[in-house]
Amino acid sequence: MSELTLVKELLKQDSNVAFLAGGIAGAVSRTVVSPFERVKILLQVQNTTQAYNQGIFGAIGQVYREEGxxxxxxGxxxxxxRIFPYSAVQFVVYEACKKHLFHVDSVQRGEQLNNWQRLLGGxxxxxxxxxxxxxxxxxRTRLSIQTANLRKLNKSRVSTAKPPGIWELLVKIYREEGRIQALYRGVWPTSLGVVPYVALNFAVYEQLKELAPGTDLSPLYKLAIGAISGGVAQTVIYPFDLLRRRFQVLAMGGNELGFYxxxxxDALTTIGRTExxxxxxxxxxxxxxxxxxxTAVSWLVYEVVSDAMRSW
Structure with missing residues (x-):
């Protein structure tokens, strides 16, 4: 067997297909919507002072004017x-659940999970x-807000010193804020949001895919059901996504931002009472x-890349 043939066979293995296709899908999809992600985080961490108060596109324009x-x-x-392994791990674990936990082979035999299996696997x-x-x-969350004008987010004095970079920030958090525990600050509210989000995303997408007439789905249909699955899942769990961001920035200036x-x-109670x-x-x-x-782009890219890898 030639080296090229060996490489092809390795790439066609289900776990490798899921890892590479999932990672590429995540990176492409997040880059497409990066401006909205930046603005979303800025909106989440501002308290009662409306620094970014001209709507979504107005906020994007404001960031562009202030930072180019x-x-x-x-970020x-x-x-x-981050998203390459994040997305890759999701698809690898999901495919592993299908094969080893639920004993379902969707590639070779066209079998499908039922809804509770999709939710559990997700x-x-x-x-x-x-x-x-x-x-x-x-x-990444810290990087997204540290160059914003925090004085606008809440009228307080904030240092204008040059912010640290990625590695410097990782080391700073580790040394000054509690070592490993600090690097996982906010992981509980994050898990409360991400786990049901991913479960709903996978379950809704696969259910809509199963309901489609025929097996040869058009790219437009895959985009549509990917958009629906992401929108439904995110709306359901959104309050926990907001908590995730706020807990992540507490140590870098929760008081300056107007919350602790x-x-x-306590966060759920305080937000309800004050906001x-x-x-x-x-x-x-x-x-x-x-x-x-x-989500739409992620599902489409995943399907296209995985199909291409299996047919290579």
Whole structure:
């Protein structure tokens, strides 16, 4: 067997297909919607002072005027480094659940999971992806807001010193904020959001795919059902996504930003009391502008890349 043939056979293995296709899908989809992701985080961490109050596209324009086009993609390089293994782990674990936990072979025999299996498999792959990549997500969130004008977010004095880079920030958090525990600050509310989100995303997508007439689905149909699955899942779990971001930035200036929480329960109570029900959904519209196209592109790229790898 030639080396090229051996490489082809290795790449066609289900786990390798899922890893590479999932990683590429994640990186491409997040880059497409990076400006919306940056604005969403800025909207989430502002408290009652409305620094970015001109709508989603107005906020994007404001970031562009203040920081240039690089500001719209600030943190995206790290996000791609994070999202490749994050997305890859999800698809690898999901395919492993199909094969080894539920004994279903969707590639060779065309078998399908039932809905509870999809939800459980999605929950398992969501939890695995969080554990594998959470420190990078924490740093990416910090990078997204540290160059914003925090004085606008809440009228307080904030240092204008040059912010640290990726590695420097990782080391700083580790040394000054509690070592490994600090790198996983906010992992609980993150898991509360990510695990059901991924479970719903996979379950809704596969159910809509199963309901489609025929097996040769058009790219447009895959985009549509990917958009629906992402939109439904994100809307359901959004308050926990907001908590995730706020817990991630507490140690870098929660008081300056106008909030401080001692626990998830305290955060939920405080937000409801000080910001009302709308406070739980701050930044949701911007997030949907990000999630819907991102999920649609992610599913489409995953399907295209995995099909190409298997037919190579």
């Amino acid at each position: 086009w690089k500001g719209l993609f600030r 995206n390089g790290l996000n791609c480094i 929950a398992l792959c969501g939890g695995a992806s969080v554990i594998a990549t959470y420190p990078l997500d924490l740093v 929480y001692s626990s998830v329960a 009302g029900v709308a406070g739980y959904y701050k930044g949701l519209t911007a997030n949907l502008f990000k999630v819907i196209p991102s």
